[in-house]
Amino acid sequence: MTDQPYNKPIPKLDDPDQGPFWAAAREHRLTAQRCTNCGALRYPALQICPTCWERGFEWVDVSTEGTIWSYVVYHRAFHPGFASELPYVVAIVENTDGVRYTGRVIGRREDVTVGAKVRAVFADETPEFTLVKWELA
Amino acid sequence: MDTDIRGKIAIVGVGHTPQGELPGQSPELNSVLAIKEALADAGITRDRLDGLITCKSVQGTNTDVSVGPLLGINPRYAQTLDYGTCNFSLHLAAAAIMTGMATTVALCYGANARSIRFPFGASSPTLAGASGLMHIAGPAAMALQRHKAMYGTTDEQFGMIAVSEREWARKNPIALFREPMSMEQYLAMPYMVEPLRRVDVTMLSDGGVSLIVTSAERAKDYPNKPVYILGMSEQSGIRGEYTPDYLNREFLKGAADQIWRKTGLTQADIDALYIQNPTAVWVLQMLEWYGFVPLGEAGPWLAEGHTRPGGDLPVNTNGGQLSESYMWGWLHLVEAVRQLRGQAGERQISGAEIAMYCSTQVWLKGGASIISTHN
Numbered sequence: 001m002t003d004q005p006y007n008k009p010i011p012k013l014d015d016p017d018q019g020p021f022w023a024a025a026r027e028h029r030l031t032a033q034r035c036t037n038c039g040a041l042r043y044p045a046l047q048i049c050p051t052c053w054e055r056g057f058e059w060v061d062v063s064t065e066g067t068i069w070s071y072v073v074y075h076r077a078f079h080p081g082f083a084s085e086l087p088y089v090v091a092i093v094e095n096t097d098g099v100r101y102t103g104r105v106i107g108r109r110e111d112v113t114v115g116a117k118v119r120a121v122f123a124d125e126t127p128e129f130t131l132v133k134w135e136l137a
Numbered sequence: 138m139d140t141d142i143r144g145k146i147a148i149v150g151v152g153h154t155p156q157g158e159l160p161g162q163s164p165e166l167n168s169v170l171a172i173k174e175a176l177a178d179a180g181i182t183r184d185r186l187d188g189l190i191t192c193k194s195v196q197g198t199n200t201d202v203s204v205g206p207l208l209g210i211n212p213r214y215a216q217t218l219d220y221g222t223c224n225f226s227l228h229l230a231a232a233a234i235m236t237g238m239a240t241t242v243a244l245c246y247g248a249n250a251r252s253i254r255f256p257f258g259a260s261s262p263t264l265a266g267a268s269g270l271m272h273i274a275g276p277a278a279m280a281l282q283r284h285k286a287m288y289g290t291t292d293e294q295f296g297m298i299a300v301s302e303r304e305w306a307r308k309n310p311i312a313l314f315r316e317p318m319s320m321e322q323y324l325a326m327p328y329m330v331e332p333l334r335r336v337d338v339t340m341l342s343d344g345g346v347s348l349i350v351t352s353a354e355r356a357k358d359y360p361n362k363p364v365y366i367l368g369m370s371e372q373s374g375i376r377g378e379y380t381p382d383y384l385n386r387e388f389l390k391g392a393a394d395q396i397w398r399k400t401g402l403t404q405a406d407i408d409a410l411y412i413q414n415p416t417a418v419w420v421l422q423m424l425e426w427y428g429f430v431p432l433g434e435a436g437p438w439l440a441e442g443h444t445r446p447g448g449d450l451p452v453n454t455n456g457g458q459l460s461e462s463y464m465w466g467w468l469h470l471v472e473a474v475r476q477l478r479g480q481a482g483e484r485q486i487s488g489a490e491i492a493m494y495c496s497t498q499v500w501l502k503g504g505a506s507i508i509s510t511h512n
Contacts, residue, residue: 009266010262012262018263021264042379050379069382070279072331073331074269074271074331075329076330078258087331090268090269102264103268104269114283131267132264
């Protein structure tokens with residue numbers, strides 16, 4: 001089997017707001033923004049803290065352990081890049097810091113349940129792009 | 138300040154184009170063709186209009202200023218809603234009339250998403266999109282899976298939404314999907330985005346829909362029985378995904394509480410219920426948040442058949458967006474008006490006097506209207 005070029009959607013890795021998340025993922029770190037005033041965590045990135053309305057923030061490493069809030073199984077590809085991976089599982093995961101991430105769940109589909117414990121894994125999809133995925137813990 | 142809307146505003150005309158594929162017809166043309174039908178139904182000509190509220194098409198066209206040239210008049214009041222779903226448009230029209238900004242308003246929606254092959258399922262370049270969470274079916278299926286896990290809802294219970302709508306659609310000449318579909322056939326269908334099947338999700342359509350709305354005083358002079366607004370409410374959830382559990386759409390309870398409190402009506406007063414449904418999940422959720430069944434109990438209740446023809450709470454008697462057509466919920470309100478006027482043909486609910494329409498803009502906003510021929 002020859003290597004196929006990566007043909008799924010790639011986020012704008014140098015996006016001024018979201019870019020730091022992808023840069024950290026490249027280093028196999030899961031991150032969120034933390035408000036330097038009230039400490040609230042947020043993801044995806046926002047330019048102001050929605051809790052206290054202060055603008056200061058830092059990107060911090062967060063827990064890579066989490067729980068599946070819910071999940072779905074795609075049996076149809078709405079983007080041609082996913083056609084060869086059907087059926088595939090996508091979940092919303094809440095990590096132990098209370099931040100939620102949407103991501104692929106890898107491993108046995110039959111074992112995926114609402115409430116299942118998962119941990120983040122980092123898939124280096126291209127030389128520039130690493131996608132955060134989840135595997136059953 | 139008197140903010141009671143009851144009996145002060147009426148729908149006096151409804152109209153729409155054929156549904157399905159209308160190749161070469163722009164959203165704006167479909168809007169104007171629908172307005173023409175609605176004006177004919179109302180028995181007036183366009184010179185009586187002094188207001189226009191358009192709802193953007195799925196691709197962002199069909200604004201007031203793009204419909205205007207085809208409309209051929211300059212109404213006093215013109216506005217566009219990004220996502221009208223008819224409730225929001227109707228509420229804006231009521232506000233415009235109540236404040237004297239306009240007296241007689243045409244509301245319209247126009248779409249050509251089917252014939253232009255609009256890429257409805259396309260993903261945004263986010264973590265979710267890169268992970269393959271695409272199409273409205275994705276988040277909706279996520280909410281359904283959660284509902285199943287929390288409350289034990291089964292495929293057969295949930296499938297009653299699509300089966301019931303198909304039963305209604307078979308009686309509706311404009312519905313696009315009219316072939317029979319039994320529960321056995323439903324359950325035998327493959328998943329599309331599990332736990333959703335293809336028939337649990339709407340299909341893009343071309344078309345236009347319009348309503349003519351005016352004050353109750355003026356409505357008396359129109360040929361059709363006026364259909365009055367008894368109450369209306371809205372509640373936003375515009376924080377979106379920054380609200381935990383946002384896919385459960387709990388904010389809809391805010392719209393529900395308001396409308397029951399303001400009207401003094403209860404769920405038992407509703408003769409026909411309309412729920413805008415790009416996916417059947419929206420029906421499941423709104424039955425619960427609007428209090429027709431307690432939270433978590435919609436599954437068993439649906440399985441009892443209440444929503445089907447002959448049931449005690451007919452839901453989406455037009456076939457809904459699953460079997461009639463995807464007009465962002467606009468045809469639901471057209472159907473509600475026809476039922477209340479007694480013009481629903483084979484699917485007429487005998488003695489229908491009060492109807493309710495609940496709609497949403499995904500997990501960002503919700504609204505409801507209760508309408509009746511009595512004021």
